[in-house]
Amino acid sequence: GDSVTQMEGPVTLSEEAFLTINCTYTATGYPSLFWYVQYPGEGLQLLLKATKADDKGSNKGFEATYRKETTSFHLEKGSVQVSDSAVYFCALRPGGGNKLTFGTGTQLKVEL
Amino acid sequence: SQTIHQWPATLVQPVGSPLSLECTVEGTSNPNLYWYRQAAGRGLQLLFYSVGIGQISSEVPQNLSASRPQDRQFILSSKKLLLSDSGFYLCAWSVPGHEHTQETQYFGPGTRLLVL
Numbered sequence: 001g002d003s004v005t006q007m008e009g010p011v012t013l014s015e016e017a018f019l020t021i022n023c024t025y026t027a028t029g030y031p032s033l034f035w036y037v038q039y040p041g042e043g044l045q046l047l048l049k050a051t052k053a054d055d056k057g058s059n060k061g062f063e064a065t066y067r068k069e070t071t072s073f074h075l076e077k078g079s080v081q082v083s084d085s086a087v088y089f090c091a092l093r094p095g096g097g098n099k100l101t102f103g104t105g106t107q108l109k110v111e112l
Numbered sequence: 113s114q115t116i117h118q119w120p121a122t123l124v125q126p127v128g129s130p131l132s133l134e135c136t137v138e139g140t141s142n143p144n145l146y147w148y149r150q151a152a153g154r155g156l157q158l159l160f161y162s163v164g165i166g167q168i169s170s171e172v173p174q175n176l177s178a179s180r181p182q183d184r185q186f187i188l189s190s191k192k193l194l195l196s197d198s199g200f201y202l203c204a205w206s207v208p209g210h211e212h213t214q215e216t217q218y219f220g221p222g223t224r225l226l227v228l
Binding site (some may be wrong): 017029034036042043044045046049089096099100101103105 | 144146154155156158160163164171173197202206208216217218220221222
């Protein structure tokens with residue numbers, strides 16, 4: 001079946017550091033890929049998405065590129081802020097389906 | 113614009129008691145609706161989804177049930193809670209019928225349930 005694998009957390013960075021959170025997936029066909037963010041005590045918010053190979057999703061300085069050859073959708077940000085501290089979830093939706101499969105989440109802590 | 117509400121925000125219940133969590137969506141018609149659970153330190157698990165009134169699909173066998181009595185209302189229930197039912201319950205919706213927008217699920221603020 002479909003699955004999403006994320007790097008283990010927590011990831012602790014200093015403010016203005018470069019961020020990469022790895023995400024790889026297993027799916028048949030051509031899934032859509034998503035990153036969701038969950039701030040402390042809140043629900044999930046869609047951060048960005050990509051619907052086909054080589055698409056780049058971007059939002060709030062974050063970006064991720066849909067790489068079909070490596071089945072990856074790594075999240076990156078050039079300069080993180082304390083306010084980016086949250087849990088980040090990678091997810092996929094199979095082509096033609098309506099159910100999301102989530103990774104286990106990666107906690108990011110940004111310190112001054 | 114569309115909004116999604118969940119209540120209560122937090123709930124503490126004894127083992128063996130019943131449960132009813134409610135989710136409502138405003139600003140859209142005939143949405144697909146979803147219930148997820150996030151156990152402490154773990155990812156999200158899809159519990160139920162619904163494509164219309166009275167139409168419920170269960171993803172995992174468990175102590176919970178779901179109902180959709182109205183188009184934009186989705187209820188998660190249990191007759192007798194277990195300790196293992198503790199977690200963060202998230203409701204989500206998506207737009208059916210348009211392939212591009214159907215791909216995105218929008219989440220509510222969640223209900224934190226603690227079973228003691």
